[in-house]
Amino acid sequence: MRELIEGTILPRFGHDSELRAPPDAAVLPQVTGNLAFTTDSFVVSPLFFPGGDIGRLAVFGTVNDLAVAGALPLWISLSLIIEEGLPIPVLEHILESAAAAAQEAGAQIVAGDTKVVPAETADGLFVTTSGIGRVLPPPPLGPETLHVGDELIVSGPIGRHGIAILVAREQLGLNPPPETDCACLLDPVQQLRDAELLFGGRCVVRAMRDATRGGVTAVLHEWAQACGQTLSVRESDIPTTPDIRGAAELLGLDPLQIACEGTMLVAVKSGTGKAAVRALRNSSTSRDAAIIGEVKKRGLAPVSIQRALGTEQPLDELSGAMLPRIC
Amino acid sequence: MKHLDEFRDPKLARRLVDEIRRTVSQPRVLMEVCGGQTHSLLRHGIATELNEVVELIHGPGCPVCVTPAEAIDFAQQLALEPNVVLASFGDMLRVPGTSRSLLDVRSRGGHVKIVYSPLDAVDLARHHPDQHVVVFAVGFETTAPTTALAVLQAATLGLKNFSLLVAHVRVLPAMEALMQSPGCRVEGFLAAGHVCTVTGFDEYESFVQRHKTPVAVTGFEPLDLLNGIRECVNQLEANQCEVTNRYARSVRQEGNASAQEIVSQVYEIADTPWRGLGVILKGGYRLHGEFEAFDAALRFETILRRVDDRSNMLTVDEQGSQTGCPAGVCPSDDCRSGEVLRGLIKPVECAAFGTRCTPDSPLGAPMVSAEGACAAYFKYQRTI
Numbered sequence: 001m002r003e004l005i006e007g008t009i010l011p012r013f014g015h016d017s018e019l020r021a022p023p024d025a026a027v028l029p030q031v032t033g034n035l036a037f038t039t040d041s042f043v044v045s046p047l048f049f050p051g052g053d054i055g056r057l058a059v060f061g062t063v064n065d066l067a068v069a070g071a072l073p074l075w076i077s078l079s080l081i082i083e084e085g086l087p088i089p090v091l092e093h094i095l096e097s098a099a100a101a102a103q104e105a106g107a108q109i110v111a112g113d114t115k116v117v118p119a120e121t122a123d124g125l126f127v128t129t130s131g132i133g134r135v136l137p138p139p140p141l142g143p144e145t146l147h148v149g150d151e152l153i154v155s156g157p158i159g160r161h162g163i164a165i166l167v168a169r170e171q172l173g174l175n176p177p178p179e180t181d182c183a184c185l186l187d188p189v190q191q192l193r194d195a196e197l198l199f200g201g202r203c204v205v206r207a208m209r210d211a212t213r214g215g216v217t218a219v220l221h222e223w224a225q226a227c228g229q230t231l232s233v234r235e236s237d238i239p240t241t242p243d244i245r246g247a248a249e250l251l252g253l254d255p256l257q258i259a260c261e262g263t264m265l266v267a268v269k270s271g272t273g274k275a276a277v278r279a280l281r282n283s284s285t286s287r288d289a290a291i292i293g294e295v296k297k298r299g300l301a302p303v304s305i306q307r308a309l310g311t312e313q314p315l316d317e318l319s320g321a322m323l324p325r326i327c
Numbered sequence: 328m329k330h331l332d333e334f335r336d337p338k339l340a341r342r343l344v345d346e347i348r349r350t351v352s353q354p355r356v357l358m359e360v361c362g363g364q365t366h367s368l369l370r371h372g373i374a375t376e377l378n379e380v381v382e383l384i385h386g387p388g389c390p391v392c393v394t395p396a397e398a399i400d401f402a403q404q405l406a407l408e409p410n411v412v413l414a415s416f417g418d419m420l421r422v423p424g425t426s427r428s429l430l431d432v433r434s435r436g437g438h439v440k441i442v443y444s445p446l447d448a449v450d451l452a453r454h455h456p457d458q459h460v461v462v463f464a465v466g467f468e469t470t471a472p473t474t475a476l477a478v479l480q481a482a483t484l485g486l487k488n489f490s491l492l493v494a495h496v497r498v499l500p501a502m503e504a505l506m507q508s509p510g511c512r513v514e515g516f517l518a519a520g521h522v523c524t525v526t527g528f529d530e531y532e533s534f535v536q537r538h539k540t541p542v543a544v545t546g547f548e549p550l551d552l553l554n555g556i557r558e559c560v561n562q563l564e565a566n567q568c569e570v571t572n573r574y575a576r577s578v579r580q581e582g583n584a585s586a587q588e589i590v591s592q593v594y595e596i597a598d599t600p601w602r603g604l605g606v607i608l609k610g611g612y613r614l615h616g617e618f619e620a621f622d623a624a625l626r627f628e629t630i631l632r633r634v635d636d637r638s639n640m641l642t643v644d645e646q647g648s649q650t651g652c653p654a655g656v657c658p659s660d661d662c663r664s665g666e667v668l669r670g671l672i673k674p675v676e677c678a679a680f681g682t683r684c685t686p687d688s689p690l691g692a693p694m695v696s697a698e699g700a701c702a703a704y705f706k707y708q709r710t711i
Binding site for chain 1: 331340341371372373375376443549686706708709
């Protein structure tokens with residue numbers, strides 16, 4: 001085990017970090033201002049998928065949670081539960097990709113843990129990351145501050161991660177295979193921050209959230225509950241890519257309910273949507289950002305969708321797992 | 328994707344809606360056969376747009392809704408057997424049998440595996456010779472070729488640990504049964520485009536002539552559906568009836584000959600029970616005698632008999648209650664899914680709809696499935 005940790009794991013995170021000699025705890029320097037702290041576990045199968053792998057996903061997942069809380073990630077811990085029999089080169093590849101992701105996000109991996117469990121008691125590899133970030137003022141106001149007329153923005157085409165995983169896991173043989181959107185959201189958030197300066201330091205962003213489990217729909221429902229209004233989106237304005245739409249149609253799934261891993265929802269004050277979209281489009285990660293709807297006075301449904309023909313319908317959260325239809 | 332955007336063009340759709348409204352001299356009653364069409368009609372707001380001029384009665388074309396509760400019970404029992412894996416399409420998992428669903432059984436340790444293609448189940452059997460893989464073969468003429476192909480593959484590979492629980496159904500006999508049922512108000516049909524892609528539409532000719540109802544072979548996108556509706560309405564207004572193909576980009580008159588060939592090689596037509604509709608003459612398939620080694624009902628006969636006995640007991644109980652459902656059809660007294668499946672009522676007319684019966688806690692199969700009429704109403708037709 002020591003050989004695994006010192007020979008395989010530590011060298012990949014060793015660049016001037018506290019991890020070089022493994023102490024029991026990383027000692028972190030003092031930081032001014034508020035801190036944000038988050039944790040997330042990753043159990044994705046397969047471990048590798050078009051556009052990413054579990055290592056990159058685990059780092060960006062935690063980084064993005066910090067980013068949408070208005071924080072800059074500083075330190076990350078990374079814990080591994082390894083199923084006996086996982087080939088070492090596979091582990092090495094995943095660790096390298098986690099290290100590269102941390103570097104891209106400007107964060108250091110400073111602590112970790114490794115456990116090995118018997119074969120068939122885990123699915124290859126489970127990864128847990130926790131992250132600490134420094135909150136940059138001003139932080140988003142929070143979804144409870146959403147008002148009627150506020151505008152809803154999505155930072156890019158939706159549903160890419162969930163479809164990429166499903167197609168890879170079930171070997172559906174789509175060619176080319178759909179790619180995950182797994183990406184770091186720090187730059188899009190920074191673009192918004194810069195744009196806020198253009199507004200004389202006034203914060204126009206009410207809320208930000210990466211649309212992971214349950215997709216855009218889940219975030220909309222959470223926000224609707226927080227603010228007590230109805231969040232309404234227009235189907236024809238929601239960005240999707242042709243391959244994701246095609247695969248979702250084929251599988252009987254709604255891209256609005258499918259997980260993203262590098263795409264976020266942003267709510268901004270009424271009248272500032274266009275400026276926010278312009279700012280987001282400065283980042284390559286969010287170059288397809290679009291206004292997709294607005295906050296309305298609370299109707300019967302917390303979240304609604306306007307279809308292309310004009311009818312307005314409730315938009316429900318997905319219940320249970322994604323079960324594809326059969327014909 | 329180009330096809331999707333083309334066939335969802337709101338301007339063209341609006342034009343077709345207006346044209347249909349202008350053409351209709353009296354309210355017309357049409358049935359869309361397939362559950363996929365039901366969902367599309369409601370999702371895109373077409374049913375609402377045509378309100379007052381065309382009433383759309385939702386047909387029984389939801390494969391998991393019409394799979395008999397007894398077949399689901401049998402599947403559950405198989406999944407609980409040691410060394411048996413039940414391979415099923417995902418849609419089937421949440422559908423209640425007489426008392427519970429395959430998902431419930433899985434959470435209690437039952438071996439239920441979701442497959443996207445029955446051929447995956449053949450692979451599963453090949454790689455796990457110590458397990459017996461049973462495919463829950465449900466669905467219409469659309470899925471029958473794939474399960475038939477799986478049997479042929481298993482036979483070629485000489486697999487002894489592979490079988491089918493056959494619950495396949497055929498759509499035209501069900502249309503026939505509906506037309507003959509008392510109180511049927513249907514004046515014309517939107518035939519299921521996917522089914523016709525396999526079967527072609529020659530066999531609809533005699534149906535049309537006997538019942539004097541137009542049949543339009545129809546697709547699933549808004550413009551496809553409006554096209555099919557316009558065709559039926561035009562014929563009704565002109566006092567005509569014929570079969571027309573409004574889904575020509577997918578359907579040919581003769582259908583898919585190789586798929587038909589595979590089906591007839593493996594299956595023979597049989598009288599078959601449908602949930603909510605009872606036994607329908609020639610309403611489904613069973614395996615040909617030469618493939619009986621792959622018939623789970625024969626291979627696991629003792630288990631089937633045990634399940635049958637239990638279901639019959641439940642059926643007797645239910646006969647005593649005031650359900651309005653055929654005996655053994657509905658898992659709950661409150662549920663009127665049998666009437667929904669026969670097009671006699673709209674889901675919202677059921678007292679349990681949206682209150683005691685929701686997709687999260689369904690009383691009947693149509694509230695569960697992505698093709699079910701109750702689920703479609705719950706999803707798209709609740710008041711905003």
